Amino acid sequence: MAVPEPSLLILIPAYNEEARIEPVLRSYAEFLNLHHHGPFQIVVVLNGCRDNTLGVVQRVSKDYRCISWLDFSDPIGKGGALIEGLKLAGKVDYIGYVDADGATGPGAFLKLIPFLSEADCVIGSRWLPGSVLLQRQPHFRRFISRCFHLIVELLFWLHIKDTQCPCKVIRREAVEKIHPFLRIADLAFDVNLLVALHQAGFKILEVPIEWTDMIGSKVTSSLFRSSFAMFLSVVRVRLIYWPLFYKCLRPLRPLETWLYRTLRAPRPLSSRDSQRG
Ligand SMILES: Nc1nc2c(ncn2[C@@H]2O[C@H](COP(=O)(O)OP(=O)(O)O)[C@@H](O)[C@H]2O)c(=O)[nH]1
Numbered sequence: 001m002a003v004p005e006p007s008l009l010i011l012i013p014a015y016n017e018e019a020r021i022e023p024v025l026r027s028y029a030e031f032l033n034l035h036h037h038g039p040f041q042i043v044v045v046l047n048g049c050r051d052n053t054l055g056v057v058q059r060v061s062k063d064y065r066c067i068s069w070l071d072f073s074d075p076i077g078k079g080g081a082l083i084e085g086l087k088l089a090g091k092v093d094y095i096g097y098v099d100a101d102g103a104t105g106p107g108a109f110l111k112l113i114p115f116l117s118e119a120d121c122v123i124g125s126r127w128l129p130g131s132v133l134l135q136r137q138p139h140f141r142r143f144i145s146r147c148f149h150l151i152v153e154l155l156f157w158l159h160i161k162d163t164q165c166p167c168k169v170i171r172r173e174a175v176e177k178i179h180p181f182l183r184i185a186d187l188a189f190d191v192n193l194l195v196a197l198h199q200a201g202f203k204i205l206e207v208p209i210e211w212t213d214m215i216g217s218k219v220t221s222s223l224f225r226s227s228f229a230m231f232l233s234v235v236r237v238r239l240i241y242w243p244l245f246y247k248c249l250r251p252l253r254p255l256e257t258w259l260y261r262t263l264r265a266p267r268p269l270s271s272r273d274s275q276r277g
């Protein structure tokens with residue numbers, strides 16, 4: 001008889017994913033049914049989709065009881081969606097997240113789980129030897145990604161090669177402790193998460209992953225705008241950990257709001273927002 005495995009919650013942030021999400025949901029549900037011998041749930045977190053992503057998720061959820069969704073009308077962004085989703089950690093042992101495009105298959109995701117015996121958070125890495133990239137990102141996207149990595153390394157000294165790989169799994173205790181420090185609503189959310197874990201003394205382990213760049217990326221199609229918003233967000237994460245300086249910058253809030261609006265990026269949550277349950 002199989003030994004029961006820890007309970008698992010997988011979050012999938014999704015924005016206008018009607019074309020990509022169905023096979024991903026089906027493959028995760030099927031694979032986990034066969035290979036994860038413990039309770040699991042898959043929760044899709046949507047916000048303000050202008051297509052029929054919600055309809056697709058609702059239809060697929062009729063075939064698999066493990067699939068459910070949260071739908072927010074506000075433009076809370078990928079990070080905002082994950083911050084909301086992480087509030088469901090509840091009594092689950094492990095909480096992970098992956099993209100809605102299937103860049104990381106369920107087999108690659110499940111391979112991260114055993115490493116949680118050595119760490120509080122395990123993250124997939126496309127930049128470690130041993131990673132398998134079935135389809136690489138375009139050259140320019142990879143160049144921007146390395147520039148971003150350099151900025152993150154200079155600001156935080158995390159020594160993590162791939163902060164942005166959307167395939168991470170974390171122990172519930174760690175999620176609960178750091179949740180109040182999660183503020184970044186755009187794609188720099190991952191840096192916010194990793195810095196909060198690091199500052200709280202949790203162990204992060206980076207392991208090579210199998211990954212495929214999928215057609216239809218929203219980031220690649222708005223690379224400059226997204227990258228600039230991510231730059232602003234990592235600077236903000238840095239400032240959060242210099243509280244005195246951070247307070248002095250409060251008068252600049254309207255400028256920040258204007259910048260994020262101009263970049264069409266979701267604004268970071270204030271400390272008050274992030275304390276609301
Ligand atoms: N809920 C939510 N999800 C988002 C938003 N923007 C992007 N996503 C999701 O975040 C993931 C990453 O986006 P993707 O286009 O795959 O970017 P890439 O993998 O970095 O090229 C996908 O699952 C998207 O649907 C958003 O504003 N809200």
Ligand SMILES: [Mg+2]
Pocket residue numbers: 099100101103166214217
């Ligand atoms: Mg993706």
